[in-house]
Amino acid sequence: MGRRAWGTVRRLPSGRYQARYPDASGKQVSAPHTFATKADGNRWLAKVQTELDSGRWIDPRAGQETLEVYAERWVDTRLVRGQPLAPRTAELYRAQLKNHISPALGSTPLRQLDASAIRGWYGKLSGPDGPGQVTAAKCYRLLRAICTTAVDDNLIARNPCSIRGAGQERSSERPMFTVAQVQALVDAVEDRWRSLILLAAWTGLRIGELSALRREDLDLTAGTVSVRSSVVDVIGQERSYGPPKSAAGRRTVAIPPHLIDDLEHHLATYAQPGAQGLVFVGPKGGPIRRNNFSARVWAPAAEAAGLPPGSHLHDLRGWGATLAARHGATTRELMHRLGHASPTAALRYQRAEQERDAALAAAMSAALKRSEGAASS
Missing domain, CATH: 1.10.443.10 (Intergrase catalytic core)
Incomplete structure (x- = not known):
């Protein structure tokens, strides 16, 4: 049996080599695969030791539970600003998992989730046969948050959700009532x-x-x-x-x-x-x-x-906000009226009014040109 300062490498009856190292509790952990040479085993141990020292090490035994099992526990234990999820939020998350995430990915062990699988899932979800881009974006954000926690728990090395812009909702324009x-x-x-x-x-x-x-x-x-x-x-x-x-x-x-x-x-x-x-x-x-x-x-x-x-009834909320913006409400005033901590929605309503104002100005110019054309004919 070969030895080094940290971990051991031994030759197996098959002629290949097995590397082992002590975990945080002192228990011996075997590498997830064997090696053709003793030197290969020693190089692997050196890599593991470097990752341990830098805090980047992931136990090869971790991440074996399925996404579905881990996600359910995530919803049960998730804290936002130190508080459990609101009942309605938890219900929405469970519905997204049940209807759109678990059927495709739920049986996959966490450690086997990769960017390719996520891209395939998201492509179908956001495609013409899926529930729509808005639902796809919401589900993607949920899955990304779950995987972020899995990284924090040292169950996976990196978050496989890496599709740029996938979590951004591009909602269809809601109706603007008169x-x-x-x-x-x-x-x-x-x-x-x-x-x-x-x-x-x-x-x-x-x-x-x-x-x-x-x-x-x-x-x-x-x-x-x-x-x-x-x-x-x-x-x-x-x-x-x-x-x-x-x-x-x-x-x-x-x-x-x-x-x-x-x-x-x-x-x-x-x-x-x-x-x-x-x-x-x-x-x-x-x-x-x-x-x-x-x-x-x-x-x-x-x-x-x-x-x-x-x-929807909720469209009246947007109507009222747009009307307030039309009458000069500032971003801060709209945030207060709507009960928003972020200016994002307020800016959207103000931007809609700016675009409407630009369209009205263009229509005024078009009307002038038509009248000039009629006068000259």
Whole structure:
């Protein structure tokens, strides 16, 4: 048996050589393969020792569990700013894993995941037969985050998710309603839901925030609505109320004065009693359920108002933000109104208005040229 300062190399009955080294606990670990010569085994041991000293060493026994098993544990133990994943976020991650990641990659051991496999998976997911680029981008970001943690856990040497730009969503342009369409939508819903649609459009509150509003959150004298809570509906779990998902989401938003009379009527007619009473409830007094509201209230009203197919209640939030940008709202003001910690969305709405302004200027020039041409003919 040959020996060196660290690790051992011994000749096997087959004539090949086996290299072994002590792990952190002192247990002897064999190389994952044998070597043709003793010198090859010694060179491999030297490489392992260098990686150990530099903190780049990956135990060859690590990464043997499948992606599906590791990913489920990742969702269960993931911390964001020191807190577990929100129930709704965990539900979304599990759905992405179940529907789009695990069927193709779930049975693959972590250590066998490579860039080629990831490219093949992403190519199919983002292709014409896949669920669409936005879903593909979300799933890619999730897989990349899981693999990043696997690298941190010393289960794999590097992250196999290396496709440039794959995690960037290129959403199709959402419909931009006219003021007349929004008013038609308000007129199409039952009186019980009129104020909810108005607040969604003119203040930009999310459906989860609207569902959690209580009487004490509305100050109609000052003309403000305070967002202190949000509803989380997770399949198979009881509904829960919690703080907005970010500190920026906790905010007080000014209500356009023309909504005050509608809100006063709503509070007097439909809201639960008491300061803690919910502002928006169903005909039987129960809280709003997102899916039920979309199917029973939003869909028929959107069709009656002539909104583009595929329009969502969330599109009213974008409409309100674009309208605010059109009337001169700054990036910081839009961030506050929307409850965003990042300026990305605010800049998008401002950019849309700039592009619209440029299109209007071009149309004005075109109209002038047409009038000049008519005058000269």
